[in-house]
Amino acid sequence: MKFDVIVIGGGMSAIMCGIALATKGKRVAMMVKGQSKMNFSSGSIELLGFDEQGNEVEYPLDAIPNLGPDHPYSKMGIANVAHNAAMAPVILEGAGLNFYGRSSDRNHYRMTPLGLLRPAWLTLEDYVAIDSRKSLPWNKIAVVSMHSFLDFPADFIASSLTRLGAKCELCDIKLGTVDKLTSNPTVMRSTAVAKLMQNDGVLNDFARKIRSKIGDAEAVVLPAVFGLDGDDNIQKIAKHIKVPVRFVSTLPPSIAGTRLLSKLRKRFVQNGGMFLLGSMVKSGKMSGDRVLSVQAKNFPDQDIEAEYFVMATGSFMSGGLVSNTAGIREPIFGLDVDYEGKCGDWSKEKMFDAQPYMEFGVKTDNEFHALKDGRPIENLFAIGSILSGHNSLKLADDTGVAMLTALQVARQI
């Protein structure tokens, strides 16, 4: 097998890079191992939510020049950041994904499953998005939970909306079929409920019960268990309920993530991209400063060749980095990993302190060529969470770095 580009990974950075390359007419194969961090998606895209001092950022493009030199944005340079940040929403929209926040350079807030507010750049248009802590678009809101669906903490969300000044009503709805589901107590997770909501009968029953309970609420907040396979049932529930419907993401697995990823994947395939699903890439063959091919578990004895390779394999939790007491390595090519100290130094005592390990990743030059033994590999790029130099939790820049580095690398290929 021979391709123009092989992208290793299947998360946000991989798919954005894949689409951009396929759109350019490249023959792209995406080697996807399994699930990705998109399982934990909030339904929002962030660019930069906090500065390095921990202050909330209002205008991310204005704050990005102040980031340290190791940050991927700084490596890319502000002009490229602006260019890619303009490109990214166009690609998302091309895939049929519409976002709140599109018309402004200003961050807004998304609402987390715990009812807390986090800065976001773009938020799926049917999710709760708030411009300021002082103004809610509605005065009276009904927060709907589904009886025995434990992964939507409606009490926290209602309490938060109340603090933000709304009158809030909690509505716990018993689904008609729920008894059957809870006979197996592990079944009531977001994906199972989302599948249930694809059944018109269940959805109609649910909507009817909501209508009878919400009184004069001006808006209804629902767990994000809609849109698992296309937007049909999102439109249906909105039509049934009549007042505006907004979603808040549930605990994982994230239906928003599934929704984003499936639309982007469709787009990738429409543009001629090819998936090699279930591909556990285990090694690469190199010659000098070039990668020749990769080998995967599901293609025994085959060299999968390409002109360019893109590493989008993620951080520790995705298997892009592996560690033991002796150190940290990148398992496919043995790329140079940017980390310091012994394993006792990789973390801080308090969970919510800035954890040093969050900034570890593979070393690259400013064009995101991955380094091995101190030398850049000509045709191997690294994008997304595998990159070092920033703490994506503290800066709230995870999806932004994923998309922008993906687009930057796609432009260079």
Next chain:
Amino acid sequence: MQENNNPFTQEYDVIIIGGGITGAGTARDCALRGLKVLLVERYDFTNGATGRNHGLMHSGARYAVTDQESATECIGENMILRQIARHCIEETDGLFVTLPEDDLDYQATFVDACLRAGINAEIIDPAEARIIEPSVNPMLIGAVRVPDASIDPFTLTTANLIDARRHGAVALTYHEVIDLIVENACVVGVRLRNNLTGETCEAYAPVTVNAAGIWGTLVAKKAGVTINMFPAKGSLLIFGHRVNNMVINRCRKPANGDILVPDKIVSMLGTTSDRVPITEIDNMRVTPEEVDILLKEGVQLVPSLSRTRILRAYAGVRPLVASDDDPTGRSISRGIVLLDHKERDGMDGFVTITGGKLITYRLMAERATDLVCQKIDKEGACTTAILPLPGSDEKTPKRRGNQHAVTMKAAQERHGSLTKEIKEQSPEDKAMVCECEHTSVGEMKYAIEKLHVNNLTNMRRRTRMGMGSCQGKLCACRAATLLCKASGDAESTLADLASFMNERWKGMRPVAWGSTLNEAQLTTTIYEGLCGLSMDVKP
């Protein structure tokens, strides 16, 4: 609170300080003998050494060679607990294995000492040992089978408290003794601070029992009494699944990292033993060196431990007491220590029960209660050796038609026949909150209602929620929702959730490499990234 329910206007015969297994056991014994009991615990039940050990029900074999008296006590209590605390015990039996680098001659000394102490120690063929316990180091050259078992200290403590309460005892968590009230060289009561509200109050009784474990030395000081204690830190590792089905010990003189205990769905490896300053007992940390020692030794016992994910590391403090005539601490007793401070220090109305082991708690409670009864001229025989604990006192109820088999079986392992108290009124009650430990909503509601659950850590100790391989990744959030519904206070529940996750991380951090680091990153991604949680939760 209604006037007649106010615990501080009632009269008590005895105040027991400490909500560990010793305090709980003493409260039960005193209550069974008809005493009016107040038990006070400064934080949560099992917060001290009770909740930070192997959960090993010693047969006594480990001490047989070095300490016959302890060994005899252990086997005696071992046999009693099998009768009275069935639901807290898993009868695994144990092996003492000899490895090629060990002296096989020690085996004969060991077996002889066991038999003398009354412990049924049986030499078995190494080949048989490999069959009955496949995880054991296949290189072993000798094996002895003993009646070790696995015991759940959390449910054991809870069962004692429930029985104490059934017999009229009052138990208060988050009530810390800030002073002992002394009149005419006699402790007549305690001054308490509610650690949740900051309020202070007083309670009175003719006798106060100091059952505060290692903290007992600080309690005694409040009455001007000195107890020479030597805090000995013991560190342990919890592995991500149940590696072994029998307790595995090393057949040699007790040393570091030579016991591996199966505990429900995980395995626990321990321990180390190091003196620590008394000033550090509230802040135990496992060091990288201790992790190294434990792993190095543990892999000798069970080679597959080198490939098994470590869930967390934790440490407890043994309450060792130096003999009164030896202030240097050279002859430290590991046995039971009962101090009548009237005879010892001229301070009447005050008794300390300490030393001992988890498994000898009942005997400690019996001796302490005997002394209390003697002090207040109360007659009554101890019945704790024959009366089964709640949960073990009835036949385990059959599953009702609408109950789910998996969660009910798990609940029965934790609550025994008390499982009947778990109501399942709605479909939600059947829903599973913790997928590792199979804890249902109904079980959590029962815990909130009946088992002194104010926060997620209390919930973890009563229901094992968050103790399994995911360490609370999603279940903590689900349980927080239930607590929020019970308290109606979202903000403080979120703060509790943050501190619970932080506490889980504390145990993961000493072993944060490999898959444990991957899991830690995933957990932080969910809680800090997706959910926006922090220690300083703002709306």
